[in-house]
Amino acid sequence: MHFYYDLTTAAALALDSIRAHKLRSFLTLLGVIIGVASVVLVGSAIDGLGVYAEGITAKAFGSDSYLIAQIASVGRLTRKQLADKQRRNKRIMPEDVAYLRETTGDKIIYSPYQQTFQDVKAENQVYEAAVVIGASYTLPEIRDVPITDGRFFNETEERMRRPVAVIGTDIRDNLFGGANPIGKSLRVSGVSFEVVGLLEQQGSSFGRSLDNPIYMPVTVYNQLFGGKRGMAVFGKARSETGLKMDDALDVTRVALRSHFHARPGQDDNFDFLTPDSVRSFIDSVLGVIAAVVVPITGISLVVGGIVIMNIMLVSVTERTREIGIRKSLGARQSDIMLQFLTESVILSAAGGLMGLAAGMGVATLLSAVFGATLKVTLPYVLLAIFVSSAVGILSGWYPARRAARMDPVEALRAE
Secondary structure: OHHHHHHHHHHHHHHHHHHHOHHHHHHHHHHHHHHHHHHHHHHHHHHHHHHHHHHHHHHHHOOOOEEEEOOOOOOOOOHHHHHHHHHHOOOOOHHHHHHHHHHHOOOEEEEEEEEEEEEEEEOOEEEEEEEEEEEOOOHHHHOOOOEEEEOOOOHHHHHOOOOEEEEOHHHHHHHHOOOOOOOOEEEEOOEEEEEEEEEOOOOEEOOEEOOOEEEEEHHHHHHHHOOOOOOEEEEEEOHHHOOOHHHHHHHHHHHHHHHOOOOOOOOOOOEEEOHHHHHHHHHHHHHHHHHHHHHHHHHHHHHHHHHHHHHHHHHHHHOHHHHHHHHHOOOOHHHHHHHHHHHHHHHHHHHHHHHHHHHHHHHHHHHHHHOOOOOOOHHHHHHHHHHHHHHHHHHHHHHHHHHHOOOHHHHHHOO
16 A cells, blocks of 8 residues: 555656656757657558458468469478479479379369560550469369459360450450440450450559459460470369368379379478478468568657656656755655656657557558558557666666765755
């Protein structure tokens, strides 16, 4: 009870001092406000980037599909790693996909996947470097291929090698002026394709448009561009089997190892990629970014702490006579120390709350105006509050200790 009284008294004195010097107190808080706002903004950008990358991964893979290819890895490979994989791993060819479907197709849905960049023409318009993708009619069952108008091509069209295409909104806008493209024609590599479907607008990823693909049957793709360079294969367990992704991947790996004559105990002579491995890589990259960037933004908090310490030392000097009077009336060293320490903590905590509000406000504004993915999360909020409070304690400790150790007689002589 006695400590509570001392604390409330110290807080009242601290608030009186802050109110007496409003402008000075606000200027003192600026360093902490800017520091906390920077930490919150950087944290929201990092977490937002993680959410954005998670969304892109989900669109590329779906929730429980996987990818098989000669080389399929996240992150940049060294020249030696790339050469080793090219030498050891087998290319996935159309006959290999046929083998997988024949041996494991009752459990797994497969879709080959190839892509290239080509100029596309229609109605005297040209769209340069469109992403031309060859896939199977089964692709929408494996990963998200959202269609807003028309449909995806079917099994018959794939088997009969019919030139049909599903296009993105960038292709529609540039070649058809934004009009409904269903039933219209475009030319890819000199061949006329009928547009049967329009993809939902996807936006961009790291500055690259996601709305410029042209999906066509893989059989037509191989006719136009050949399949000698190999392909990737998406796989997913059929829903009726109850297999989880890892189990489905094991089924594919066993079949492909047998097909490629991989010896027991040897590494796979092909690569595979799962959503989990992509997420792990993204998390590790974001972790490195956070470990580097967050401490740098924290430097402004250190500067804010130095400013608070400097102002508290000035405050101690200005109130030397007051300290002498309080001590002569029976105030203990702990009372004086608590008074100045409380003032420092209130200053930094107030700056922390203002910085938190400013950071959240700016993050919300940027998200609304520019469509940026900024997500303010609890860990960075708690970090900002904890650090600002710690700055207050550390910055106020020395001035408070200096005030508490003053000799009352000498303090009373101060002018």
